[in-house]
Structures are given as structure tokens and as C-alpha cells.
Amino acid sequence: GAGVSQTPSNKVTEKGKYVELRCDPISGHTALYWYRQSLGQGPEFLIYFQGTGAADDSGLPNDRFFAVRPEGSVSTLKIQRTERGDSAVYLCASSPSPVTAYNEQFFGPGTRLTVL
Amino acid sequence: AQRVTQPEKLLSVFKGAPVELKCNYSYSGSPELFWYVQYSRQRLQLLLRHISRESIKGFTADLNKGETSFHLKKPFAQEEDSAMYYCALSSVGSARQLTFGSGTQLTVLP
Numbered sequence: 498g499a500g501v502s503q504t505p506s507n508k509v510t511e512k513g514k515y516v517e518l519r520c521d522p523i524s525g526h527t528a529l530y531w532y533r534q535s536l537g538q539g540p541e542f543l544i545y546f547q548g549t550g551a552a553d554d555s556g557l558p559n560d561r562f563f564a565v566r567p568e569g570s571v572s573t574l575k576i577q578r579t580e581r582g583d584s585a586v587y588l589c590a591s592s593p594s595p596v597t598a599y600n601e602q603f604f605g606p607g608t609r610l611t612v613l
Numbered sequence: 614a615q616r617v618t619q620p621e622k623l624l625s626v627f628k629g630a631p632v633e634l635k636c637n638y639s640y641s642g643s644p645e646l647f648w649y650v651q652y653s654r655q656r657l658q659l660l661l662r663h664i665s666r667e668s669i670k671g672f673t674a675d676l677n678k679g680e681t682s683f684h685l686k687k688p689f690a691q692e693e694d695s696a697m698y699y700c701a702l703s704s705v706g707s708a709r710q711l712t713f714g715s716g717t718q719l720t721v722l723p
Contacts, residue, residue, distance in 0.1 A: 500656070501656075530708075530710060530711075532711075537622075537715065538715050538716075539617075539619075539699050539701075539713030539714050539715050540657070540699075540711070540713050542711065542712070545710055547707070547708075552707060552708060553706070553707070553708040553710065556710070588657065592709075599645055599662045599664045599665075599703070600703075600709055601659045601662075602659070602711065603658075604656045604657040604658065605656060606656045607656070
């Protein structure tokens with residue numbers, strides 16, 4: 498079956514611009530995560546959705562970052578006034594619900610964001 | 614705060630040699646630990662989780678609470694094991710988000 502998909506695969510933008518990154522989770526997975534992976538680092542947690550609501554957004558670095566999941570499936574990560582430091586690979590992962598101990602997260606291929 | 618440390622960024626071994634990828638963690642409580650792997654041009658995927666105590670692709674990992682370690686081991690490395698390996702720790706809240714180490718790039722030489 499289809500895994501987690503993310504679009505676009507690459508995004509190049511200029512400093513100060515607005516970008517949207519899209520994630521399509523595995524069908525039926527109600528838990529959805531966004532992570533950010535900077536060069537040479539492991540993924541870092543940004544936000545977690547259970548259904549339509551953002552249950553934990555403690556990893557968002559500042560208020561320029563926002564994410565939505567209006568119908569409990571597709572999610573969009575939105576970054577306003579992009580900065581060069583936002584350049585990274587943005588990963589989406591989904592997981593079956595309920596989220597239990599040792600739950601496996603299924604990752605998408607990522608969106609590579611480059612801010613010039 | 615929870616933290617995962619992978620001290621080796623790069624590790625090279627010859628085919629057939631034993632391999633050990635180190636992982637140390639800091640966490641107050643009972644940790645839920647995982648190894649994820651990313652092969653070249655593929656997405657990040659689960660390799661194993663400590664609760665299952667099973668061998669996946671010949672790899673095993675033992676949780677040592679005294680040393681706060683969760684090292685990944687394989688007795689005889691194969692060329693197809695070459696990949697980036699990440700150790701990860703799950704939070705115990707409802708989100709169970711993962712805290713990852715910085716990863717170890719394993720290269721198995723012919």
C-alpha cells in the first residue's frame with residue numbers, strides 16, 4: 498500500500514517568503530508528526546496531531562511556524578517570513594491510533610527546504 | 614530533559630566483521646528505545662525496538678539501564694548494512710514523539 502507522501506520533494510525560496518509543505522499520511526492513521534532535520538543532525542520534533550487537533554506543538558521553534566490538519570488526514574506545515582536558518586529537511590510521520598507504547602512511526606521521504 | 618547521544622558520526626568495518634553502533638540516553642523513568650535506519654535514497658524506517666528483544670536483519674540491541682545505553686550490534690556485517698542509523702527515545706506523554714540522536718553513518722567495506 499501507499500506510504501506517507503510529502504510534496505514538494507524540494508522547495509527553494511527566498512528569505513522572507515511564505516512556504517507550505519504538505520503531508521499525506523497512511524490511510525487510517527490518525528496520529529501525524531512533523532519533524533525537522535538539519536544537516537548532520539537527527540530529526541527534531543515539531544508538532545503532533547491526533548485527528549484534527551494539534552495535541553502537542555511544543556517543538557515549533559517560534560510563531561512563524563504553524564501547521565494544520567483540517568479534516569484529520571492531510572496536514573500542511575506553514576512557515577512565514579522564512580529565514581536562512583529554516584533550511585532543512587522537513588519530515589512527516591504517521592502512526593496508527595491509539596498511540597501506544599513502542600508505536601512505530603512511518604516516515605515520508607521528506608521535503609528539502611532551501612532558503613536563499 | 615531527554616537526550617540521545619551517538620558518539621560516532623562515521624563507522625567503517627569490513628564485511629564479515631562484528632559491528633557495534635553506540636547509543637547512550639538520558640531519561641528519568643523507563644525508556645522506550647528504538648533504532649531507525651535510512652538506506653541510501655530511501656526513507657527513514659524502523660529497524661527494531663527494545664521491547665521486542667528480537668533480531669532484525671541480524672541486528673540486536675540490549676538495553677543497559679545501569680549504563681543508560683542501547684547499543685546496536687551485529688556479529689557479521691554485510692555490505693547491504695551500509696546506511697545511516699539513528700537511535701531514538703520515545704516520550705511517555707500522549708504524543709510519544711521521538712527524540713533522535715545525531716546518527717551514525719555505517720559503511721561496510723568489501
